[in-house]
Amino acid sequence: MKRPGPLLTLLAGLVLGLFMLTLNATSGTKTASSSYREESPSASPKTPAKTSPTPSVTPSPSPTPSPSKPSVANANYAGRTDDDAASVAVSVRDGKAVAYFCDGRYKEAWLRGRVNNDGSMKLTAPNGAVLDGKIEQGKKIRGTVKDEGRPYTFTADKAVKPSGLWRATAKVRGAKIDGGWIVLPNGRQTGIVTRDGKTASAPRIDPETGTVTVDGQQLTARPVTP
Template identity: 35%
Template sequence: MRRTGPLLALLAGLAVLIIIATTVLVRTVSSDTEPDASPPPPLTATTAAPAPPPIPQSANATFASRVPGSRAVVALTVKGGNAIAYVCDGRSLEAWLRGKVYPEGLIRLQGKKGILTGSVQGDTVIGAASLSRKGVMGFRAPVVRPPSGLYRAAARTTEGAQLVGGWIILPSGAQVGLVNYGKEPRPAPVLNPGAGAITIEDERVAVAPADPDAP
């Protein structure tokens, strides 16, 4: 007999965080709406549009957006059934998270600083990142196309320090990222996505789109 308990627990946990994320997004959008604005008419059985199908597990896509009510941005790259995400505010907050995309379109990623859960809905990921001491940050991230996306550098410096850098490039051209190599994280230098490398502290380091299967 198949054990459904763990799967049901996972689905329940994801549902709770997605509800929290949706509540955060609704409150943020509501606060920006004019008080006298007329609400849209309710959807009826004849006007409701069907939900877009989830991206299949074989698809490769990157999603990115700003987090409402925060300086942070979030980007997530899906490759087959695996995913990698980066949350960063360009100052001190950053977190790398990795995990799975399940057949139902549900996502659960985990890292040293927290977890990220969500749901792939057509060309958008709706989810929430729960990071240490930062609470729950809800987001709605659409698909982005190159050169927008999530980029990562991971290498050893000539002094033997482990260097890890992350960049999120939004469709507007804005970049947010941090570089960490044994010191306090510092703002990442501006990245030319087509160069394939960047100079950091006199070190030439390879940079590539983040790959869920790479270290």
């Protein structure tokens, strides 16, 4: 029996080598593929969308209430006491009032104070006199002036210039002059001039111009407002 020749042995070795080469190539490919999949970075997680912060709402400051305006109209009033012993004039401006009480001889008082929204008022004078009154429908003031302990009730009707309250101050021949006048709607005048603290009846003024002559010198009286 003849032994296989060297050629057969070589062929067998060649086939075996090819088989092993093919097996290694296949295994290497799978390994590389598997390795690639394992080494490939995993999908990055989705970055959450940035949310813009909600702007804080600053509360609007509460509007400051505007101061209430006086409900009483500006006007002048002039009249007589019920016993016809004296005159009373009142000037109302922007919720304030000034009044003059005068008997035309020696009794007088300048009074000031506030007017309430209902038209009531309580005015006071440095000499202690007090006026309590109320505006009625914007047409007149009814009230009482208490001076030196005596009450005088009065009614003062709405007055239009030249009626109303007038005053003049000046120095005449070295004396301090202070004069007050009430001009009634019918033209009647009541006034007192004080010379260095001494009172006397006042001369008449020209209600159209306010001019008046005191002790030979011409002065100008002006309407009085608070």
